[in-house]
Amino acid sequence: MREERSDMSEDDDGGGEEKDSWAPGLGVAGKSRGAPYPLPPPLCDQVLENVIENVLQFLTSRRDRNAVSLVCRSWYRAEAQTRRELFIGNCYAVSPRRAIDRFRCVRSLVLKGKPRFADFGLVPIGWGAHFSPWASAMATGYPWLEKICLKRMSVTDDDLSRLALSFPFFKGLTIICCDGFSTAGLAVFAEKCRHLRLLDLIEDYFEEEEYEVVDWISKFPQTTTSLETLGFDCLPSAVNFEALEALIARSPALRQLRVNHHVTVDQLRRLMVRAPQLTHLGTGSFRSPEEGEGMEHEAHLVSAFAASRSLVSLSGFREVESQFLPAIYPVCSNITFLNFSFAEITAEDLKPVIRHCHNLQNFWVLDTVGDEGLQAVAATCKDLRELRVFPLDATEDSEGFVSDVGLTAISEGCRKLRSILYFCQRMTNKAVLTMSKNCQELVVFRLCIMARHLPDHHTGEPMDEGFGAIVMNCKNLTRLAVSGLLTDKAFGYIGKYGKSIRTLSVAFAGNSDMGLRYVLEGCPKLQKLEIRDSPFGDPALLSGIHHYYNMRFLWMSSCKLSRRGCEDVAQRLPRLVVEVIRDRPEADDEAVEKLYMYRSLVGRRNDAPPFVKIL
Amino acid sequence: MEEEFTRGEGRPRLLDLVPNGRDWGSYAAAEEKKLELRLGLPGGEDWPAGQEKREHPVESVLSLGHISKVPKSTNVNASSGTKRGFLGQVEPKTEAFQQQQLQQPQLGFLQLQAKGRESLQKTSGSAEQQSLEGKGCGPHAAHASSTKNAAVAHTASQSRAAATPVVGWPPVRSFRMNLAGTAAKASAESHNGSSEGAKKLENDRKSLFVKINVDGIPIGRKVDLKAYDSYDKLSLAVDELFRGLMAAQVDPLAPSTRKNSEEKDVLVGLLDGSGEYTLVYEDDEGDRMLVGDVPWDMFVSMAKRLRVLKSSELSASSVSSFFV
Numbered sequence: 001m002r003e004e005r006s007d008m009s010e011d012d013d014g015g016g017e018e019k020d021s022w023a024p025g026l027g028v029a030g031k032s033r034g035a036p037y038p039l040p041p042p043l044c045d046q047v048l049e050n051v052i053e054n055v056l057q058f059l060t061s062r063r064d065r066n067a068v069s070l071v072c073r074s075w076y077r078a079e080a081q082t083r084r085e086l087f088i089g090n091c092y093a094v095s096p097r098r099a100i101d102r103f104r105c106v107r108s109l110v111l112k113g114k115p116r117f118a119d120f121g122l123v124p125i126g127w128g129a130h131f132s133p134w135a136s137a138m139a140t141g142y143p144w145l146e147k148i149c150l151k152r153m154s155v156t157d158d159d160l161s162r163l164a165l166s167f168p169f170f171k172g173l174t175i176i177c178c179d180g181f182s183t184a185g186l187a188v189f190a191e192k193c194r195h196l197r198l199l200d201l202i203e204d205y206f207e208e209e210e211y212e213v214v215d216w217i218s219k220f221p222q223t224t225t226s227l228e229t230l231g232f233d234c235l236p237s238a239v240n241f242e243a244l245e246a247l248i249a250r251s252p253a254l255r256q257l258r259v260n261h262h263v264t265v266d267q268l269r270r271l272m273v274r275a276p277q278l279t280h281l282g283t284g285s286f287r288s289p290e291e292g293e294g295m296e297h298e299a300h301l302v303s304a305f306a307a308s309r310s311l312v313s314l315s316g317f318r319e320v321e322s323q324f325l326p327a328i329y330p331v332c333s334n335i336t337f338l339n340f341s342f343a344e345i346t347a348e349d350l351k352p353v354i355r356h357c358h359n360l361q362n363f364w365v366l367d368t369v370g371d372e373g374l375q376a377v378a379a380t381c382k383d384l385r386e387l388r389v390f391p392l393d394a395t396e397d398s399e400g401f402v403s404d405v406g407l408t409a410i411s412e413g414c415r416k417l418r419s420i421l422y423f424c425q426r427m428t429n430k431a432v433l434t435m436s437k438n439c440q441e442l443v444v445f446r447l448c449i450m451a452r453h454l455p456d457h458h459t460g461e462p463m464d465e466g467f468g469a470i471v472m473n474c475k476n477l478t479r480l481a482v483s484g485l486l487t488d489k490a491f492g493y494i495g496k497y498g499k500s501i502r503t504l505s506v507a508f509a510g511n512s513d514m515g516l517r518y519v520l521e522g523c524p525k526l527q528k529l530e531i532r533d534s535p536f537g538d539p540a541l542l543s544g545i546h547h548y549y550n551m552r553f554l555w556m557s558s559c560k561l562s563r564r565g566c567e568d569v570a571q572r573l574p575r576l577v578v579e580v581i582r583d584r585p586e587a588d589d590e591a592v593e594k595l596y597m598y599r600s601l602v603g604r605r606n607d608a609p610p611f612v613k614i615l
Numbered sequence: 616m617e618e619e620f621t622r623g624e625g626r627p628r629l630l631d632l633v634p635n636g637r638d639w640g641s642y643a644a645a646e647e648k649k650l651e652l653r654l655g656l657p658g659g660e661d662w663p664a665g666q667e668k669r670e671h672p673v674e675s676v677l678s679l680g681h682i683s684k685v686p687k688s689t690n691v692n693a694s695s696g697t698k699r700g701f702l703g704q705v706e707p708k709t710e711a712f713q714q715q716q717l718q719q720p721q722l723g724f725l726q727l728q729a730k731g732r733e734s735l736q737k738t739s740g741s742a743e744q745q746s747l748e749g750k751g752c753g754p755h756a757a758h759a760s761s762t763k764n765a766a767v768a769h770t771a772s773q774s775r776a777a778a779t780p781v782v783g784w785p786p787v788r789s790f791r792m793n794l795a796g797t798a799a800k801a802s803a804e805s806h807n808g809s810s811e812g813a814k815k816l817e818n819d820r821k822s823l824f825v826k827i828n829v830d831g832i833p834i835g836r837k838v839d840l841k842a843y844d845s846y847d848k849l850s851l852a853v854d855e856l857f858r859g860l861m862a863a864q865v866d867p868l869a870p871s872t873r874k875n876s877e878e879k880d881v882l883v884g885l886l887d888g889s890g891e892y893t894l895v896y897e898d899d900e901g902d903r904m905l906v907g908d909v910p911w912d913m914f915v916s917m918a919k920r921l922r923v924l925k926s927s928e929l930s931a932s933s934v935s936s937f938f939v
Contacts, residue, residue: 117783117786119786119788119789120782120783120784120786120787120788121782121783121789121836122782122783177788203788203790205789205790234790341791342791390787390791391785391787394785394787394791394792395785395839395842396781396784396785423785423787448785448786450784450785452781452784505786507784507786508784532783532784533781583858584858
């Protein structure tokens with residue numbers, strides 16, 4: 001299953017835990033808490049171990065590997081020797097040292113940092129998730145490292161430089177939702193990393209001034225490169241276009257190219273001509289330059305697309321001019337991923353395009369296409385697996401263009417839907433219920449009714465029944481985000497039926513502690529729980545004590561927690577790091593504004609800023 | 616409007632918005648147009664009543680111009696001790712909505728909020744106090760009573776015209792928030808037939824995010840100029856946005872004798888030069904100008920970026936000033 005780019009969602013590939021199992025009392029192999037590295041085994045065991053190692057080469061799923069490592073010491077060792085990809089879902093759950101000590105042969109690292117709510121401004125700047133300690137530890141620990149994927153980390157230019165200089169075999173860097181680096185760092189990286197195959201910048205934050213921007217594209221090796229993927233659609237500054245064009249021309253292996261919004265349609269055409277073998281294309285602005293002539297570009301653009309026979313993924317369209325949309329018709333029937341989520345197009349613009357997209361599996365779009373546009377999608381895209389509908393105007397009182405009507409249409413037309421993210425201003429229980437019945441394969445259901453506490457807009461009832469139906473009918477559901485007016489009843493349903501749920505996002509919902517208790521007591525697979533602005537207090541928090549070691553994290557902000565309650569948890573669960581984050585240092589000490597707690601093998605971190613208090 | 620509140624039947628105040636449907640009729644009709652598209656609850660986090668407002672300076676909250684305290688407010692409802700209060704609020708809400716349904720099929724629920732808001736400030740204070748103290752909620756009782764007014768007056772300042780954004784809600788990443796802004800600018804530059812459409816898009820744009828940086832804080836934020844309709848509101852919003860960061864920058868060891876309720880806004884006097892910081896903006900030509908000299912609407916169309924500078928560092932050469 002294609003992994004969603006910017007989410008690195010663990011729901012599609014059945015992603016699992018970190019390297020250790022946390023079942024308490026498991027003294028065997030899996031827990032080397034401070035224990036020295038196991039002694040070398042006697043000879044006969046050595047043979048067995050070699051055999052195991054050879055077998056384990058084929059095991060790639062980290063869940064399976066975690067299970068293997070628990071069998072016995074021998075298998076633990078063998079697995080540790082053969083794990084090539086290391087996934088660390090919380091950079092503070094383990095130290096670089098421990099990771100390197102256990103897994104000696106890692107080639108690829110995935111590292112995640114800040115809690116997801118940081119994307120929405122809820123985590124103050126400077127909270128942490130610094131990549132530097134990892135970069136320096138790995139420079140010595142993993143000289144053979146080839147790939148790194150970072151999400152929500154603070155990455156500096158120095159880190160980028162170190163990466164390029166420390167790892168002679170480095171092949172791929174993916175940076176998602178990170179901050180702290182600039183084009184200067186990219187320049188060093190591009191220049192020093194001679195065998196780079198992948199550089200993908202996804203939704204990162206840049207804070208450079210105009211005069212600070214560096215021409216990093218020019219720094220790539222002047223010889224033929226090994227580049228296969230180059231993505232910089234989030235970069236706010238323009239790149240040197242001539243250099244880019246030349247780079248593409250000498251990168252015969254290039255398959256994925258995502259340019260930023262400074263690239264106009266004529267420039268895009270030039271790039272496409274250089275790289276007709278592309279499979280993934282981020283089209284930049286998709287508008288004509290100021291002084292160009294529209295008509296001329298159109299004709300050439302069509303032929304450029306017609307020549308790109310391998311395209312399966314299209315994105316960009318940042319400032320799309322609808323006259324250029326027909327240019328993509330030649331590739332529509334081949335594409336499986338179409339990202340129109342920056343394109344302010346209407347249903348009328350969309351219909352002629354979507355009509356051709358029979359094979360579309362992932363579709364991201366702005367709500368400007370309205371219910372009517374979604375109906376058109378439902379009519380054609382029978383193979384749709386993932387739909388994301390983003391709001392043009394992400395404010396609570398904005399005019400909503402999509403509603404329960406669109407959702408119903410999608411559920412009727414796209415029965416194979418597995419993942420949906422839907423922003424709207426009105427919704428009904430009926431529509432949600434219909435989706436729960438029609439789309440039984442749903443794994444991810446994220447509905448965001450933007451106005452807070454909004455009930456069913458037909459009946460005036462809370463949205464309890466709709467979400468209840470989702471958890472009841474969609475047996476594969478692992479990720480759920482709720483919104484609208486919700487009482488404890490909704491959480492009762494989640495606790496009762498949501499047995500596979502791993503990630504739950506709650507905002508402005510619930511009546512009382514019972515809501516949270518239902519979830520903590522009822523959802524055994526829960527790993528990630530993020531809650532904001534809901535009336536859950538200390539008793540509710542304490543009701544989850546039995547489960548917190550099995551979770552990656554719990555975030556609660558603007559709830560009803562007090563210091564005492566959080567201290568209580570911290571005391572009872574020594575392996576849990578309980579962070580209280582304050583927006584203002586002098587703020588009331590007893591009330592807890594933001595709670596972030598997570599299990600960790602290494603105790604409290606030593607880089608916490610002053611506004612973080614670790615209990 | 617007030618009579619609806621004084622009628623209070625011993626229930627938490629906010630619930631009494633629609634004791635029976637009739638009073639809504641005339642008022643509702645008149646307000647219908649205005650409210651028609653307002654599906655959101657401006658600053659609705661404090662709805663329903665019985666909210667405690669911790670960490671809120673009471674004095675600033677009482678000022679009408681004050682914008683909803685978003686990030687710091689614990690948008691919490693009654694604690695478990697006051698469970699009844701909260702629960703009590705939920706049901707009547709939907710009942711009221713259903714009563715309303717015939718008149719306002721789309722908006723009854725939300726209309727309650729918008730309508731109730733103005734009246735809240737006047738009468739709910741004491742009632743709220745009663746309802747909260749009466750419940751004897753645990754650790755929060757102290758907070759509730761000391762900040763009783765905060766919750767109420769907090770809502771007072773919600774103007775219909777400007778929605779006060781809650782931090783991080785709706786949960787959309789910041790570069791998506793700015794979507795409207797950049798697209799408008801770019802399409803305004805395009806031509807051949809689409810310029811008409813572009814202009815229209817620009818005018819219809821519902822939000823206009825501009826970057827704002829504060830001296831001394833490396834990472835800036837973004838504000839939506841269209842969310843405000845006056846300089847005062849903008850100034851307060853800026854104060855809100857950066858208050859946490861400013862305080863974090865302040866030496867944590869410095870003795871702080873001020874309690875929350877008396878805390879002075881860190882960023883007051885942004886507009887008149889009287890405070891420690893001053894708000895300036897950069898127009899489309901890159902010139903820096905003091906905020907506040909031109910009519911609000913003109914400012915919104917001109918401002919491309921905002922900065923908060925230390926007043927001491929302003930000089931006649933760096934800022935083009937129309938005053939003095």
